Amino acid sequence: MFRNALRSYKAGTPLKFLQVKGTKDFQPESEGVSGGAGTGEPRRQRSSARPGPAPAAPAPSRRYLRRWLPRARPGPCARPSSAAARSAPWPAGPRRAPLRRSRAAARHRPPQGSASASRGRGRRSLRAPRGMASYSRAAQQWATFGRAWYLLDAKMQPPGKLAAATVIRLEGRHKPIYHALNDCGDHVVIINTRHIAFSGNKWEQKVYSSHTGYPGGFKQVTATQLHLKDPTAIVKLAVYRMLPKNLQRRTLMQRLHLFPEDVIPEDIEKNLLQEIPQPRAVPKRLDEYTPEEIAAFPKVWTPPKDFRRK
Template sequence: MSALKRVQQWATFARTWHVYDCTWQNPFQSAQVIKKHLMGLHKPIYHPTNDCGDHVVVINTSEIALPGDEWVKRVYFHHTGYPGGASWTLAWQLHEKDPTMIMWKAVYNAMREIMENVTNQIRQIRVVPTRLDHIDKETLENFPAVMDYPKDYVLR
């Protein structure tokens, strides 16, 4: 086997590391994208009995965007294992309590080692808009005005 073929074969079977940025992303749609990389569905060698999935590092999970009124209608179930230990928590309460608890334990403790192995970043589903407080004053002042108000105009 030639050296080129060996490298191609290694690249096909190797587990690569991907980064996924959750800023302003719908977690349910993002889960479908991430699932493909974790299971290896994007590889030509995929088979249901094959374990060929890659590693995915998910960052900025505290900045997710749920669609519509999901923040107040979606509930999460938790049970402590003891009698009467069942509880339902609204999404906004869970997010307010600790939006990154699982991700913090899994990712941030080993961030240095993981970031050395990252070879790809997965494209986000939606474009992240620029916040007005992140734009410098010079750009705001030089932005073309839509209309000029007369000098005697009074705001109510």
């Protein structure tokens, strides 16, 4: 009953059952009957039908539609199937332009009967071109995940540049699968560590310090003293100090193989795969030139025949 009265109130019908007796608008009527003998109107039976629906709400403004309705027009899958609904106007708003191929892409489209067109769009053939050696995906994977062995000649090379080239291979930074926590480094074999070179007067000026941990255990030695005691110590310290300071440093140092001369054990020599180029070009000494190279060398000044050295 209260629900019907609320609907009547929304429709504009006065709520007579809420009129209080003794007020000005109170009119005594029998429930369910309108009119009567005292009013002069014919007695009329009240309809049992429910009141009609409420009037329609005002149409939303154009600004509301632009704000809350999607701007893009739905695709063909979202449209209704009936012809009448399909022809209904869509809400106002800018439409997105359809995607079109550029003229350059359309110009280079393969013909319909070609092999590239039959393979499908966006797919590339994994076969190698004719006249070239095939390099399969499996071979690429083995070369990436396998541990290679590199050779580096330290003759007449500064220890700092040797360490920079070695650390890249030990950590695996030259591989596409490199990660700071991924153990994917390779082995590096360094030969001729006895014949390294320092610039300037670093053999006497450079000092290496150590401490035993006990009182009076602090020691200092020059680069010359350390190199005479152990020909591989300077290169080893340079590589160790350049590696990241974490728990992987000792594991990476186990893949570093140092030799004072060019003599390598046979089991290590069999594993060598590639040679790392020297960081610095080695100059030739005068006694290393052949007589033919000396004769072909351009002369800046030719002394006269009567020239005498004082």
